[in-house]
Amino acid sequence: MNRHRFAAQTATAVAGLLVLLLTSRELVAKQQQEQDPLKRPVVYRLPGMDGANVKRDITYKTVNGDALKMDVYYPAGVKDDVRLPLVIFVNGVGDPPQTAKVKEWGQYTCWPKLMAASGFVAITYEARPGNADADSRELIEHVRKNAASLKVDENDICLWSCSANVGVALPLVMQSDRKYIRCAVVYYGMTGVPSLRNDVPIFIGRAGRDMTNLNAGIDNFVRLAITEDVPLTVVNYVNGRHGFDLIDDTDESREVIKQTISFIRFHLSQKEAIYQTTRPLTGGRFIALINNQSLQKALQEFDAAKKANPNDVLFRENSVNLLGYQLLQAQKPKAAIEVLKLNVAAYPNSANVYDSLADAYEADGNRELAVQNAEKALEKLSSDSNLNEQLRNGIRDSANAKLRRLKPQQ
Numbered sequence: 001m002n003r004h005r006f007a008a009q010t011a012t013a014v015a016g017l018l019v020l021l022l023t024s025r026e027l028v029a030k031q032q033q034e035q036d037p038l039k040r041p042v043v044y045r046l047p048g049m050d051g052a053n054v055k056r057d058i059t060y061k062t063v064n065g066d067a068l069k070m071d072v073y074y075p076a077g078v079k080d081d082v083r084l085p086l087v088i089f090v091n092g093v094g095d096p097p098q099t100a101k102v103k104e105w106g107q108y109t110c111w112p113k114l115m116a117a118s119g120f121v122a123i124t125y126e127a128r129p130g131n132a133d134a135d136s137r138e139l140i141e142h143v144r145k146n147a148a149s150l151k152v153d154e155n156d157i158c159l160w161s162c163s164a165n166v167g168v169a170l171p172l173v174m175q176s177d178r179k180y181i182r183c184a185v186v187y188y189g190m191t192g193v194p195s196l197r198n199d200v201p202i203f204i205g206r207a208g209r210d211m212t213n214l215n216a217g218i219d220n221f222v223r224l225a226i227t228e229d230v231p232l233t234v235v236n237y238v239n240g241r242h243g244f245d246l247i248d249d250t251d252e253s254r255e256v257i258k259q260t261i262s263f264i265r266f267h268l269s270q271k272e273a274i275y276q277t278t279r280p281l282t283g284g285r286f287i288a289l290i291n292n293q294s295l296q297k298a299l300q301e302f303d304a305a306k307k308a309n310p311n312d313v314l315f316r317e318n319s320v321n322l323l324g325y326q327l328l329q330a331q332k333p334k335a336a337i338e339v340l341k342l343n344v345a346a347y348p349n350s351a352n353v354y355d356s357l358a359d360a361y362e363a364d365g366n367r368e369l370a371v372q373n374a375e376k377a378l379e380k381l382s383s384d385s386n387l388n389e390q391l392r393n394g395i396r397d398s399a400n401a402k403l404r405r406l407k408p409q410q
Helices: 003-035 106-117 132-145 163-173 212-227 251-268 283-292 295-308 317-329 333-346 351-363 367-381 389-406
Strands: 053-063 066-074 084-089 121-125 152-162 181-187 202-207 232-237
Touching: 053 132, 066 106, 066 132, 084 106, 084 132, 084 251, 106 121, 106 251, 121 132, 132 152, 132 163, 152 163, 152 251, 163 181, 181 251, 202 212, 202 251, 212 232, 212 283, 232 251, 283 295, 283 317, 295 333, 317 333, 317 351, 333 351, 351 367, 351 389, 367 389
Parallel strands: 084 121, 084 152, 152 181, 181 202, 202 232
Antiparallel strands: 053 066, 066 121
16 A cells, blocks of 8 residues: 555544544533533524633632632623623522532533623622521622722612522512612522512422422512512423433423523613512502501502592592402401501492491491491482492392491380
């Protein structure tokens, strides 16, 4: 064989072996990555996310001489004089011993890059097991105090949390004095909270194939939050598993992630927090305030809403009537009286509002005021033009029945 030809074939074979070796190494690395949950990347990508400018290991707190550090992700080419919205990925559990720091996990390196590619600053950080709540609070405080040097807007922040980390993140979100938290993302996790804010939008990613008790907690929170008019976006990924953004490499997972990014982009791009301005007081919110806080708090919010929009009709007559009777059914006659008195003030020419208030006074044992309002209902019947004959007869029968029960017979 020609010496030059042999050399060329040998070089080609060696090159082929090198390609095969490199390909095998890549496959092995990919398999190891898929097998190691800490190395799994998020299943969705955006152009430019790998170009994020990352400043690593910035100390935000020192405990007994040990520094706790954070990584800050910036969009590529970010200018020095900008202040960008911020997404904080909450480490609510802490860094487990003898493993990589949470901020080095695949989930917590990919998601911040997605945020940077979307035009935001993103932060991940170290926290101590058993002290993650305090560390998270101090991380937020440090970032807000150093907002200018970090190029972030300290009043335009989203908290992202998943799984057990929600136990620290959600109570922070729900603290009414943290108005700078403009929105929050909760993935496959839930916790109890002492109170609810109805001025901060929350995105909930629910995994249908998750643990039953975990999903029950999410479901209970959603029901409660809806009654208090918390602005929720709930995505129920029926085929999703716990950690779907890492382990379910499907179009459905990618769509949930896309929706999440759109949610964050929408709420962090608003010049004003749209839910933190004065909002109409709904019946659901009003009754929830009475049941979960106090009648006084509910009436205060009613007065504030009325002053803010004096020409608006906050509740229709029938809606307030329904609220009043719901309170009566709940054995809260005094609260029902106060609610139904709002109806009398708003609709003084209605016969029905007086008859309903009479029912509340009777339930509370106040015979005198029950009689006075029943008589007022009868007095208004002839001039109340909003009643059809059936309703008119029904109010007349109801008022007369109360008078026969409560008024001494002459």
